[in-house]
Amino acid sequence: MKYANLHGYTDIHPHEITRTVSPKCLEIRPMQSERIAGIDLGFKAGGFFGHCSDQHRQEWTITSDTTAPVFRIRLGVNGWKSADGQRFQLAENPRKFYDYNF
Numbered sequence: 857m858k859y860a861n862l863h864g865y866t867d868i869h870p871h872e873i874t875r876t877v878s879p880k881c882l883e884i885r886p887m888q889s890e891r892i893a894g895i896d897l898g899f900k901a902g903g904f905f906g907h908c909s910d911q912h913r914q915e916w917t918i919t920s921d922t923t924a925p926v927f928r929i930r931l932g933v934n935g936w937k938s939a940d941g942q943r944f945q946l947a948e949n950p951r952k953f954y955d956y957n958f
Contacts (some may be wrong), residue, residue: 857946860884860929860936864943870918870950880931884944885924889916889952916952 860882862869875883892915929936929944936944 857948859947859950860944861947861951862942862944866953866955868951868953870952871944872920872950873946874926877928882929882936883926884929885926886921887918887924887950888921889918889950891916891954914953918950918952 858873860871860873862871870887870889871884872887873882873884877883927938929938934943936946938944
């Protein structure tokens, strides 16, 4: 796997694996992501602010950020986690998702 995607509640943030320390320890760093403009996500009035009915249509440009800090995640019985408890899933591709309805 080349990437570790941070799953924080309903949002997903891409990280790249920079080094394999051991089979149970990886060094990773956050990646930069920018939403591709011009895609209608179906914002409608309602709720507290509004409702995004087509948020699954999001598209992002994801690039490496060599200035981002590198940190370690470790594999435990509940999967990959950082020292502060954030959960990661390893993947072949980086993924970004922002939940506009949360």
